Amino acid sequence: DQQVKQNSPSLSVQEGRISILNCDYTNSMFDYFLWYKKYPAEGPTFLISISSIKDKNEDGRFTVFLNKSAKHLSLHIVPSQPGDSAVYFCAASLSYAYGNKLVFGAGTILRVKS
Amino acid sequence: DSGVTQTPKHLITATGQRVTLRCSPRSGDLSVYWYQQSLDQGLQFLIQYYNGEERAKGNILERFSAQQFPDLHSELNLSSLELGDSALYFCASSVATGGYYNEQFFGPGTRLTVL
Numbered sequence: 001d002q003q004v005k006q007n008s009p010s011l012s013v014q015e016g017r018i019s020i021l022n023c024d025y026t027n028s029m030f031d032y033f034l035w036y037k038k039y040p041a042e043g044p045t046f047l048i049s050i051s052s053i054k055d056k057n058e059d060g061r062f063t064v065f066l067n068k069s070a071k072h073l074s075l076h077i078v079p080s081q082p083g084d085s086a087v088y089f090c091a092a093s094l095s096y097a098y099g100n101k102l103v104f105g106a107g108t109i110l111r112v113k114s
Numbered sequence: 115d116s117g118v119t120q121t122p123k124h125l126i127t128a129t130g131q132r133v134t135l136r137c138s139p140r141s142g143d144l145s146v147y148w149y150q151q152s153l154d155q156g157l158q159f160l161i162q163y164y165n166g167e168e169r170a171k172g173n174i175l176e177r178f179s180a181q182q183f184p185d186l187h188s189e190l191n192l193s194s195l196e197l198g199d200s201a202l203y204f205c206a207s208s209v210a211t212g213g214y215y216n217e218q219f220f221g222p223g224t225r226l227t228v229l
Contacts, residue, residue, distance in 0.1 A: 004156070032215040043116060043204055043220030044157070089156060093215040099170025100210055101147070102218060104156035 003027045004092050006105035015114045019077040023090030023105055026071060032093035033066060034102070035075045037086045044089055048075070080112045117141065118221035120205050126227045132193040135224045139186055139207030145169070146188040147218060148180055151202040163188055164210065192226070200228045 005024045013019045021035075031052050036044035050057040050064045050073070057064050063076045077084055090105040117140035127133055139146050145164045149157040159172035163182035174180075177195075182188045192199060202223045210216040 043222045046217055095214045096170055099162050100215055101159040101170050106156040
């Protein structure tokens with residue numbers, strides 16, 4: 001049961017242009033949505049998050065948009081830089097009475113060409 | 115460097131064997147999470163511990179078990195290993211004290227290869 005889906009396995013963008021990574025989810029109980037960035041041989045690194053009650057969050061070059069009615073979120077990177085080349089994971093937080101877990105998508109490989 | 119450490123970095127073993135993966139959380143973090151990433155898959159949540167107590171469970175196999183010790187480090191034990199258990203195993207930690215979201219910081223992972 002894939003509750004979080006990233007339908008694009010890879011994306012290639014020219015340096016300086018906008019990168020848009022997309023993510024769809026099915027569970028209305030998710031309370032936060034996050035984007036993680038991962039380089040080879042390293043663990044995922046937190047990038048940006050958004051509460052389920054917001055529709056936009058911005059941090060420098062990174063902006064996350066949440067469309068609850070469509071159960072869709074996207075990460076915009078402007079301008080894209082070669083150092084942004086990595087695997088990007090969309091994740092959603094599910095909270096219980098005493099615990100919490102993250103549900104991850106399969107990831108999108110972003111390549112920024114110089 | 116997230117501050118979360120995992121040992122060993124690589125582990126190669128045979129089917130039927132048992133291994134233990136170790137994780138030390140960031141200083142001050144009481145919650146530890148374990149995730150499995152198989153080839154071309156996203157990370158799958160296995161289990162969460164908070165201050166020594168199990169708090170949330172994912173699709174963790176019965177052959178797998180975990181615990182968190184009084185010094186807050188955690189171990190993930192994998193037994194009767196099968197070829198399909200080959201994966202990256204990540205540990206994460208957070209300050210989370212209850213059932214709500216807190217940012218999780220990930221370790222570098224342990225790559226397990228079962229031959």
